[in-house]
Amino acid sequence: MKDTRVTEMEEVAIRFSGDSGDGMQLTGTLFSDASALFGNDISTFPDYPSEIRAPQGTVGGVSGFQVQFGRKQINTPGDFAHVLIAMNPAALKANAKFMNPGGTIIYDVDSFNEKNLAKANFTTDDPFAECHLDDFVKIPVPMTELTRESLKEFGLDNKSILRSKNMFALGLVCWMFNRPLDYIDEYIRTKFGKKPGVAESNIKVLHDGFNYGMNLQHMTPNFIVHPAEIEKGIYRNISGNVATAWGFLAASEKSGRPLFLGSYPITPATEILSTLSERKDLGVKTFQAEDEIAGIASAIGASFAGNLAITTTSGPGLALKSEAIGLAVMAEVPLVIVNVQRGGPSTGLPTKTEQSDLLQALYGRNGESPAVVIAASTPSDCFNYAFIASKIALERMVPVILLTDGFLGNGSEPWRIPSMSELPEIKPRFAQNPETFKAYARDPETLAREWAIPGTPGFEHRIGGLEKNIAGNVSHDPDNHQINSETREAKVQRVVDMVPDLEVYGDEEGDVLLVGWGGTYGHMISAARELRQEGRNVSLAHFNYIKPLPKNTVEVFSKFKKIIVGELNLGQFAGYLRNMVPQFTYYQVNKMKGLPFTVNELKQSVYKLLEE
């Protein structure tokens, strides 16, 4: 046996796991940021319960945070973790199924006592055997005792000492992966700027954890993961929800329209509201309404009054907003509706991810009620799609539904910061001539009407939810309703000229085309890449534009023998494609576990298809 066990790896996935009160989200975030600063590409996935504080020590209260980092492109947080940090028996139990065979488990041996084993419903005193983890590398670390020892000079109470345990774990993991501590030190000093005692105690424990790993290196494994080769530029780590919020800020600045957000708190979309609430410096108006309906209704009012108007929500909230989206469709006002999808139906799985609101976004309204539907595919490209959604809404006078999901919204990745000068222009369709203005006169190319902002003389007009004539006045004329219904649909379809062609990853023709949309991109591209490395004739087409579909969709599809559509629902996009592009056969791979795909399960479904 060697004194030190050094393993060089291309990529590593680590899962931090403990009680919801153990600070695992912060621990994971700090480690991720330190890895990004070190130069690795990263992808993160917080996995936490919807209860704020479920009973301590129980499996229901376990909060996890997985990060994958590596020297090459990282598109997913990793199917399975190579290293698990388990702060108690419940964390072990909850995460056993997410472990890579032969992985390493570092656990706080002090908390693996009879009481905690019972709380986690273990029936024997060997939790590892019970979880079938016999072949794993298990490293017991007396974290509680060592933290207590580390802090004995500080005169802290027991509760404060226990709260610092996560820093010990973080220090130890930083040693294992050669992460420098200076970034984390700085973070702690800034965060606890007004409480220098707290800052110093946390830093002490962090460094003691690091030193523990170094001193006992005969028993803790040491990994080397070299920095990735990535595009030059200034980077930051960004989550999907923050990226979404910032994309709207960029669109507001580009279009010259003030930004208004009418919203109501709902998991996992709330962070967009809170992020924009912080931006009074950029003149953003955020309105936390009394309910979801008032959230969108106020946004529609703001849109009528000339702002770039946004409303943000998640599944159940989108259901509540349905009638008002219909009003935006009928009145033809620019509006962006963000749905950070979560597990449904009803309250469903609020903190878990899913893609099951696609049909709701497309069709979930009374009447023929077409809206543009687009979807972001990675945490950082939420910025681009929020920007593009705003551009489409403002230039085409149409509501746009932007779909993200809990995985994108909470997940994060490094993002090369763009400069505002790189972004395209946004030119709202302001009304030009009061002599000829009619509320529903249209551009012959785009079918978009003009936007006359209240307060501007000469353009006074009325709009509303009733069917109307060209002037905006009520009309029950049968022919008029037929024409208007077709026109509203055609207007959405003509957005296609703003939609880039569908790109194919891999060869442009072949045996299997893997098709995905939205938040599954990271897993889809990883599966396609690995399949191709194995010599399989597989390509990927991943959709960001759902309605309208890209112009070249049929052309792309027609070059493959088989098409398989993967999505986190029971087949909604596949069904939509059968309706819109009926000439092809669509195989399906679907998952409804509140979790992202694993790369492996996508690959398995392709193997199966290739054998058929």
Next chain:
Amino acid sequence: MAELLQYTVKDFKSENEVRWCPGCGDYAIMNAVQRTMAGMGIPREKFAVISGIGCSSRFPYYMSTYGFHTIHGRATAVASGVKLANPELNVWVITGDGDGMAIGGNHFIHLIRRNIDLNVILFNNRIYGLTKGQYSPTSERGKKTKTSPFGTIEDPFVPGQLVIGARGTFFARSIDGNLKLSQSVFESAASHKGTSMVEVLQNCVIFNDGAHDMLTDPLYRADRQLILEHGKPMIFGANNDKGIAFDNRGKLKVVTIGENGVTADDILVHDETEQDPTLHMALINMQLPEFPVALGVIRKVEAPVYDAEMVAQIKQVQQTAKVKCVDDLLKSGNTWEVK
């Protein structure tokens, strides 16, 4: 000095044919609104009229201002967005007892709580007219309608009570037939900073004709209406000899000057600016036959106004902000360079 702009009622009428039923109380209310707007010296493009769903909510189509006929119950929420997005606009909301008190009840109370600077006119005909005669949240207990053939078994809302309960800063009541009174309370509402809530008792000639007859009958109305004026004693009656006073338990009572030793000095003087809502609530609660019904501006008090506070907060933050544009924001915080 800026020249005061001169407008007439005609400037606020749209080209659309008005389609309320002949004899509907809505005509008179719209007339009073147009007269009020014409007298404000503000050009029509600065007005936005927002409505929900119901007979009265067709209102914006008949106005020459900017207008938005929205969806059922949500006019107050849409109008909140209009005002916050563009605080320069003079925003009016048209709603009814179904639209504002039933489906839109939540938005109604939260608008009042926030005190956004909107003028709301609540047309109260105590019935659903557009859906042809079902009882509404302001229909009296026992009311027989198509959906309550044996009479309702529920008590109505009194809109003014909700306004006080939601910490309202302005409440007035008028009657459709009294154009002069309506115009004066609309003018007062327009001058108020914050949410002005005006309940107009309105007659539906088709489905609830005579709902307010007890109050409006010319023979008795002087004895049944108390038209409040700020700073004036609460005197009413055909002979101007009746008034409102406190009884020995601090409750309101009707007294007659010259009887039982009552003099003009015993009559309460109306103070619409009193912050304590106790007396305003008591006035709102007065009902026939024991009391006259209080009309006019009942409450008009100053309080922070949401839209103004929002603008002020943004200005304040911007004064010391380091982030001046999106590029600043993108580069702020933790970043690193890949070379």
